[in-house]
Structures are given as C-alpha cells and as structure tokens.
Amino acid sequence: MLEAINLSVRVGTKTLLQNVFFRSCPGEVTVIIGPNGAGKSTLLKCLTGDQQPSAGVVMLDGTPLPSLPPIELATRRAVLPQSSQLSFPFSVEEVVMLGLISGSHGLNAYELRPRVLEALERVGLGSYIHRDYQELSGGEKQRVHLARVLCQVWEPRQKGRANYLFLDEPTASLDLKHQIDVLEMGRHYANAGGGVVAVLHDIDLACVYADKIFVLDHGNLLAHGTPQDIITTELLCSVYHLDERTLKNKWGHLAKDQNLGRFWSDRRTSQDS
Amino acid sequence: MSEMTLSEAFKAPLPSTRTTREACQQYAMCALTVLLLAVCVLSLAVGPTEVSLEHIWGAVEYWVLGEEAALTLRDKVVLMDIRLPRTLLGCLVGASLATCGAMMQGLFRNPLADPGLVGVSSGAALAAVCVITLSSALPAWILDGYSVYLLPWGAFIGGAATTALLYKVATRSGQTSIATMLLAGIALGALAGAVTGFLVFGSTDEELRDLTFWGMGGLGSSTWPRVWSTLPFTLAVLVALPFIAKGLNALLLGEAEAFHLGFNTQHLKRLIIILVAGGTGASVAAAGAIGFVGIVVPHVLRLIIGPDHRFLLPSCALLGASLLVAADVVARTVVAPAELPIGIITAVIGAPVFLSILLARNNQVQV
Numbered sequence: 001m002l003e004a005i006n007l008s009v010r011v012g013t014k015t016l017l018q019n020v021f022f023r024s025c026p027g028e029v030t031v032i033i034g035p036n037g038a039g040k041s042t043l044l045k046c047l048t049g050d051q052q053p054s055a056g057v058v059m060l061d062g063t064p065l066p067s068l069p070p071i072e073l074a075t076r077r078a079v080l081p082q083s084s085q086l087s088f089p090f091s092v093e094e095v096v097m098l099g100l101i102s103g104s105h106g107l108n109a110y111e112l113r114p115r116v117l118e119a120l121e122r123v124g125l126g127s128y129i130h131r132d133y134q135e136l137s138g139g140e141k142q143r144v145h146l147a148r149v150l151c152q153v154w155e156p157r158q159k160g161r162a163n164y165l166f167l168d169e170p171t172a173s174l175d176l177k178h179q180i181d182v183l184e185m186g187r188h189y190a191n192a193g194g195g196v197v198a199v200l201h202d203i204d205l206a207c208v209y210a211d212k213i214f215v216l217d218h219g220n221l222l223a224h225g226t227p228q229d230i231i232t233t234e235l236l237c238s239v240y241h242l243d244e245r246t247l248k249n250k251w252g253h254l255a256k257d258q259n260l261g262r263f264w265s266d267r268r269t270s271q272d273s
Numbered sequence: 274m275s276e277m278t279l280s281e282a283f284k285a286p287l288p289s290t291r292t293t294r295e296a297c298q299q300y301a302m303c304a305l306t307v308l309l310l311a312v313c314v315l316s317l318a319v320g321p322t323e324v325s326l327e328h329i330w331g332a333v334e335y336w337v338l339g340e341e342a343a344l345t346l347r348d349k350v351v352l353m354d355i356r357l358p359r360t361l362l363g364c365l366v367g368a369s370l371a372t373c374g375a376m377m378q379g380l381f382r383n384p385l386a387d388p389g390l391v392g393v394s395s396g397a398a399l400a401a402v403c404v405i406t407l408s409s410a411l412p413a414w415i416l417d418g419y420s421v422y423l424l425p426w427g428a429f430i431g432g433a434a435t436t437a438l439l440y441k442v443a444t445r446s447g448q449t450s451i452a453t454m455l456l457a458g459i460a461l462g463a464l465a466g467a468v469t470g471f472l473v474f475g476s477t478d479e480e481l482r483d484l485t486f487w488g489m490g491g492l493g494s495s496t497w498p499r500v501w502s503t504l505p506f507t508l509a510v511l512v513a514l515p516f517i518a519k520g521l522n523a524l525l526l527g528e529a530e531a532f533h534l535g536f537n538t539q540h541l542k543r544l545i546i547i548l549v550a551g552g553t554g555a556s557v558a559a560a561g562a563i564g565f566v567g568i569v570v571p572h573v574l575r576l577i578i579g580p581d582h583r584f585l586l587p588s589c590a591l592l593g594a595s596l597l598v599a600a601d602v603v604a605r606t607v608v609a610p611a612e613l614p615i616g617i618i619t620a621v622i623g624a625p626v627f628l629s630i631l632l633a634r635n636n637q638v639q640v
Contacts, residue, residue, distance in 0.1 A: 050529050074535025081530060087382060088525050088580035091294065098526065101519050102535035152534065 001025050002047060002164055002195060007056035009042050009219075016042045017053070017219045024212070026162030029186055029196045031206045034216035035240055040199045041168065043216065047197060048079050048166055061161055075104040077164040078152035082172060083138075084145055090133045092144050096120060099151030115154065119147040124181065138173040146170070146182060156194025165189055167198040171205065183209045207231055207264035215239060227261030236260065298584040301577055305591035309364070312595045316360040316602050321610060322351050359495040363601045364594040365507040366492070366560045369552035371593020372510055372586055374567020379521035379582060380545050381443075381454055384575070384630070387568040388553040391458030393435050394564075395465035397550075397557040400431020402469045405483050406476045421498045424487075425506060428558035433550035435461055440546060491615040492560055492601050499559055506555030510548050511590060517545060518582040525580065563616050565623020566593055572630055596622075 004022040008015070017039045024030040024047075032040050045051035046058055049065045058065045060076060068076075078099070086095070096116045100107065107115060120126050123143040128136070133144060153163040167186060171179035179202075186196040187209055200206045206213055207227040214224045217239050223230040237247060251260060317329050332352050370388075377386045377393075388394050404427035411423075439461060443454035473484055520541040523531035532538050556563070570593045571585065578584050600618040607613060 045529075048533065050532060070532055070537050071535040074533065077533075079530075079533040081527070084526055084530065085382070086525060087384065089575060090525075090580055094294075094579065094581060098522060098534065101523055104535065 001062075001162075002058070002060050002197070004043075004047060004053075004058045005056055007043070007046055007053045007058065009039075009046065009051065010054045015219055017046070019056070020216070020219070020221045021224070022047065022214060022221075024164070024195050024197050026157070026193055026195050027190055028211035029183075029190045029198065029209050030212045030214065031210035032197070032199045032214045032216060033201070033203060033206050034222075037218075038216040039219040040216055042219075043214075044166060044168055044197070044199055048077065049073055060164075071102055071104060074102050074152065075158070075163075076153070076161070077166060078149040079166040080142075080146055080149045080168060080170055082168045084141070086133060091129075092120070092125065092131045092133050092136070093129045095133050095144050096148045096151055099148035102152075105151075105154065115151055116147075119150045119154075120144075122150060122185065123147045124178075139175060139178060142170070142173050143178065143182075146185070150185075153194070156189050156192040162193055162195045164195040164197060167196065169199050169201060171200065171202060179205065203231065203236065203260065204264065207261045208268060213261070226265075228259060228265045229261065231261030232259050294579050294581075298578045298581070298588075301574075301588055302584065302591070305588055305595065309591050309595045309598075312598045312602075313360050313364070316363065316598045317352060317356050319602050319606060320351070320356060322347070324348055324352060324356075328352075354497075355495075358497050358500045359492050359601070360598055361500050362495040362503060362559055363492050363598040365500070365503050366556040366563070367566060367594040367597025368590040369503075369507045369510055369556045369593075370563060370566040370597070371570035371589040372514065373549045373552040373556075374593075375571035375582070375586055375589045376517070376521065376545050376549050377567070378571055379524055380440075380542065380549070382525055382527070383454075384572060385568070386454070387565075388432070388436075388549060389562060389564040389567060391439060391454060392460075392462035392465065393432050393439070393458075393549065393553050394557055394562040395462040395469075396435025397428040397432035397554040398562050399465040399469045399472075400434075400554070401428045401487065401558050402472050402484060403427060403431070405487065406472045406480050409477075409480070422502050425502050425555045425558040427554075429506065429551050429554035431465075432554035432557070433547060435465070436546045436550045440542070487561060491604060491612060493605075493612055503555045503559045506551045510552040513544070513548055514586045514590070515583070517541065517548070518586055521545070521582040521586075522580075560615065563597070563619055565619050565627065566596060568630075569619075569623045569626045570596060572626065 002022075002024040004020065007017055007020040007022065009017040020039070020043060022030075022032075022043065032043060034040050042051065046053050049058070049068070049070075052066065060068065060073075065073070093113075093116055096119055097112065099119075100112055100115065105115075117126065117129060120129055123146050125140065125143055125147065128140070128144070133141065136144065149165065153165060156163055165186060167182070170182045170186075174182060183198075183205060186198060190196045190211070198210075210227055212225065213227050213230060215222045215230065215235065222239060223235060233244075233247060236242060237244070242250075314326070314329060317332075318324050318326060328348050329352070332349070374387050377388055377391070378384050380386070401424055404423050408423055439454060439457055442457040473481070476484060520531065520536045523534045523536050524538070524541065526534075528538050528542075531541070571589050574585055574588050574592060578588060596619070597615070600615050600622070604613040604615045604618050
C-alpha cells in the first residue's frame with residue numbers, strides 16, 4: 001500500500017500542497033484529478049520520491065520513501081513521464097531497454113530482448129523495434145516509454161508485495177483508441193495485483209477506469225473515494241468553475257443532478273454482465 | 274508442421290541476444306583499437322630522424338621482453354625520450370578530451386556541449402596561468418619537488434570550479450537549461466580569459482616565457498614527468514567509465530527519469546563533473562586548450578555505433594587518442610623543422626564537422 005499522510009509542499013511563500021492525504025491500494029487504479037495548477041504533478045512527484053515534502057510523509061508498505069535507496073524504489077515502482085526529451089539517436093529497442101538498465105529485474109542476458117519485444121507488442125509497437133526513436137510521432141514516443149516503464153516493473157506482484165505504476169497524464173498525446181489501450185493496460189496491471197496511480201484530465205475516462213478518485217484543487221484535497229460516490233455535478237461545477245449550461249453541453253446525456261461517476265459505473269457493470 | 278528447408282532456416286531470425294547495432298559496436302571497438310596502434314607506430318616512426326619499423330619492433334621487444342635489441346643509441350634516445358612520451362601524452366590527452374566531451378554532452382543532454390565550448394577549458398587555463406605566475410610565491414621545497422604536478426592539479430581545480438559554477442547557474446529546480454548553460458559558459462570563458470590576460474600583463478619576463486610556451490599548446494614539450502603527472506587523471510576517467518556509462522544512458526532521458534530508473538542522480542552528476550574537470554584540467558595543463566576533439570569524436574561515433582555510453586565512451590577514448598596523435602604527427606611534419614600548434618589541425622578538422630552538425634540539425638524535422 002502506498003500512503004501519504006498530511007503532505008504539505010511549500011516553495012518559497014507559495015503553498016503547492018496543504019495537508020493532503022493519499023492512499024493507493026494494490027489491485028486498484030487510483031486516479032488524481034483537478035484543474036491546472038491544483039498540485040496534481042506535485043503530489044505525483046512526492047509519491048514517486050522525486051520531491052521531498054515540506055511536511056508529512058509518504059510510505060510504501062509502511063517504509064518512508066526517503067529511507068528507500070533509489071535502486072530499491074526502482075524495483076518497486078516505475079513512472080511514465082508526461083513527455084520525454086531525448087536528443088540522441090537511440091533506437092526504439094534501446095529506449096525500452098533502458099527500463100531494464102538498473103539490473104534488479106533478475107533476467108539474464110538472453111531474456112532481455114524477448115522482454116523488450118513483448119513489452120513493445122503490448123503497446124502495439126512490436127514491429128517498431130529497430131526504428132529510430134527520434135523519427136516517431138509524439139503518441140508513438142509516449143507508447144515506447146510506456147513499454148520501457150512496463151519492462152521496469154514487469155511483475156505486478158513480487159515476493160508478495162505489489163509494484164506500482166505511475167502514469168502522469170498518460171493519455172495527453174494519444175488518440176482515442178490508444179488512450180483506452182493505455183488505461184486498459186493499467187486496469188489489467190491492477191487486476192493482476194499491482195497498484196496503478198494516474199493523473200488524468202478526462203473525467204469520463206477517470207470515472208470508467210478508476211477504483212478511487214482523489215480530487216485536488218488549489219493544493220487541497222477536496223474529495224476522495226469511489227467515482228460513483230464523489231463525482232457529482234456540484235463537485236465538477238465547483239472544482240472546474242463551470243456553470244450549469246456548460247456542464248449540460250458537455251454531459252448533456254445526463255439528467256440534471258445526476259451523478260457522472262454513477263453513470264459510468266452503471267455502464268461498466270451493465271457491460272460486464 | 275512441415276520441416277523447414279535449409280534456405281528457410283537461414284532466413285528465419287536467429288534467437289540472438291545481440292542487436293545489429295551491438296555487432297557494429299563490437300566491430301567498431303576492434304577497428305578503433307587497431308587504428309590507435311597503427312597511429313602510435315606511425316607517430317613513433319615519423320619525424321626528422323627516420324626510424325624503421327624494424328627498429329620500432331626491436332624497441333617493443335626491448336620494452337616488453339627485456340631483450341637487448343639491435344638499436345643504435347641515437348634511435349634509443351629518439352624513441353624512448355622524445356617520441357614515446359610524446360605519443361603517450363597525445364594518447365592520454367586525446368582520450369581525456371574525447372571522453373570528457375561525451376560525458377559533458379550526456380550530462381547536459383545536448384550533443385553540442387563541450388568542455389572547450391562552455392568555458393571549462395578556459396577555467397582550467399586560468400588556473401594553469403595562475404599556477405605559472407603565482408607559483409614563485411610558494412616555498413622552495415614545493416617548487417623543487419612538485420612543480421610538475423602543480424600545473425595539472427591547479428588546472429583540475431580550475432576546471433572543477435568552472436564546471437560546478439556552470440551547472441549551478443544553468444540548473445533551476447532540477448532542470449538544466451541548455452541556453453543558459455551555453456550563455457553562462459561564454460560569460461565564464463570571457464571572464465576567465467580577461468583574468469588570464471590580466472595575469473599575463475602583470476607577469477615577469479621569465480613567467481612570460483613559461484606562459485608563451487605553455488599557451489602555444491601542442492605536445493612539443495612532452496617529457497616523462499609530464500606523462501606521469503597527466504596519467505592519474507586520464508586513468509581515473511578511464512577506470513570510472515564502466516561505472517558511469519549506464520547512469521549516463523539513463524540521464525539522457527532526464528534527471529527525474531534517471532532517478533526513477535534507480536540511479537542516485539546527485540552522486541552521479543557530482544562524479545561526472547569531477548571526472549570532466551579532472552580530464553579537461555589535466556589535458557589543458559599538458560597540452561594547452563585543444564578545441565573540437567571533445568565534440569567531433571563523440572558525434573562521429575554516435576552516428577556509427579549509436580549513443581549507448583557503454584560502447585560510446587571507450588570508443589571515444591580510442592578515437593580521441595588516435596585523432597590527437599595523428600594531428601600531432603601532421604603538426605610536426607607539414608612545416609618541419611618547425612611545428613604547427615596542434616589546435617590548428619584539430620580546428621581545421623573540427624570546425625567543418627561542427628558546422629555540419631548544425632546544418633543537419635536544421636534539416637531535422639522538429640517534433
């Protein structure tokens with residue numbers, strides 16, 4: 001379990017996060033939503049160990065993050081960045097291979113390439129293995145990095161403990177099909193016992209795929225819980241400063257005061273059955 | 274399932290653990306080793322006094338096997354005391370310059386970063402000039418025993434201070450701005466140049482003579498003590514290469530990404546800065562500021578074997594050493610008995626390659 005308690009981040013006089021609570025359990029997709037500048041990225045940085053909070057603590061299975069060495073952290077969690085600048089002529093294979101660079105994956109030299117190929121096939125880029133990374137489109141690059149991240153924490157569960165996948169706006173540069181593919185992959189990872197934490201802007205996708213949603217605004221945690229419990233029209237109106245009409249235009253298929261989270265979860269259960 | 278025909282079996286992809294590029298990387302390493310050996314032999318053989326290959330072989334036998342070779346005293350002196358230290362120093366300086374360039378480019382995630390371009394060499398040169406002009410104030414026992422080591426250590430400290438300052442100025446909240454780095458490097462280089470000029474202005478005749486000889490650069494005054502004083506720095510860089518290669522690969526993705534992949538980025542950056550400063554400082558102290566080796570060699574090799582530092586760094590050491598030794602051979606033969614400064618030769622090769630990089634980057638599709 002990944003847990004943050006009373007997390008505060010202050011930079012100079014600016015408060016980026018204030019007493020934020022967060023929890024992500026194995027087997028669940030946890031989604032962080034909120035308007036621009038709400039502190040989503042800052043929270044994610046604290047959770048991955050990139051940033052030290054000014055107050056509060058982040059714990060992975062009861063161990064505070066700062067006491068875990070980077071190599072240990074790297075075996076337990078992988079992070080898909082929003083965008084990666086790479087100005088050197090790597091091949092796609094070499095980029096994905098970077099996910100296996102720290103050597104804590106327990107594979108021998110003969111198992112590395114099959115793993116890389118399998119990861120690329122999972123993101124639908126199996127035939128791209130010898131392509132030049134720099135020639136790819138933004139969406140393809142993002143999927144190459146997803147394959148790299150998958151390589152890093154291949155097993156959702158290891159030695160009885162869950163590994164974690166962090167996705168920072170994974171759908172930003174992807175078309176509709178690949179947005180769904182990425183989140184489906186997160187879903188499968190969670191179903192296999194791993195933990196998935198994603199920052200998303202698309203409320204619909206968040207409601208469809210999240211088990212728990214954390215809503216941030218101005219560095220404060222406004223609400224957290226299952227989508228059907230918390231994603232209501234009032235909440236969306238107040239967080240995103242929308243009026244009723246705009247909201248109706250966006251989600252016109254919803255009756256007034258209907259719950260968006262419940263709408264999507266009803267859809268999901270009817271589809272599953 | 275029907276049995277595969279022999280031709281089909283050959284067409285089927287082999288379950289290889291090597292990529293095509295890896296095969297290329299290994300061939301390149303072998304070829305570069307051969308090239309370096311060939312260039313070294315050339316450097317030993319060419320000069321005002323012709324030494325035949327037979328004699329060089331005899332000398333190798335003498336060094337390696339301890340067999341008394343049929344060498345004339347003249348050949349022995351020419352080989353042992355003049356050309357061998359010169360060739361070795363060329364190897365050390367060239368290897369340092371090229372690997373430091375590659376490390377700097379990896380650290381800044383930019384193929385255009387180079388210790389000479391961003392002011393590290395100027396900082397090292399300033400420190401070296403300080404050592405030459407101010408060392409007369411030091412107690413005599415230091416000067417007598419250690420004067421040959423003062424220059425490389427001084428240049429190392431100057432290079433380290435400049436690199437650290439540069440990194441500090443260019444890095445804001447974990448993000449290194451390339452534009453800031455280049456601008457800061459130019460500013461630091463200019464400042465170091467100005468202070469250097471000031472020191473030269475105020476120096477005595479004898480110091481001025483030392484400065485002029487040193488400032489001309491080149492391997493002209495190669496002696497064994499100079500080889501020994503440069504060796505530890507280059508050796509430190511070469512020994513450290515396998516340990517930082519993977520980290521540099523990860524750093525190419527970004528600092529946060531390198532941390533996510535399990536590297537202690539702070540330690541890694543600090544180590545790289547120290548190595549770059551040491552390697553650059555020692556080569557500046559030994560041969561003056563020699564430009565473009567650090568940018569041309571890594572760039573050419575990246576085109577051939579790719580940017581993987583596990584292969585790139587050792588290849589850079591080999592090709593950098595070959596390039597500098599070859600440039601030195603040219604420098605001391607084209608206008609013999611005089612010598613061209615070696616910086617002219619490397620600049621003549623380097624500047625066009627550098628410009629071609631810029632042109633190629635302009636043609637690239639910006640995504």
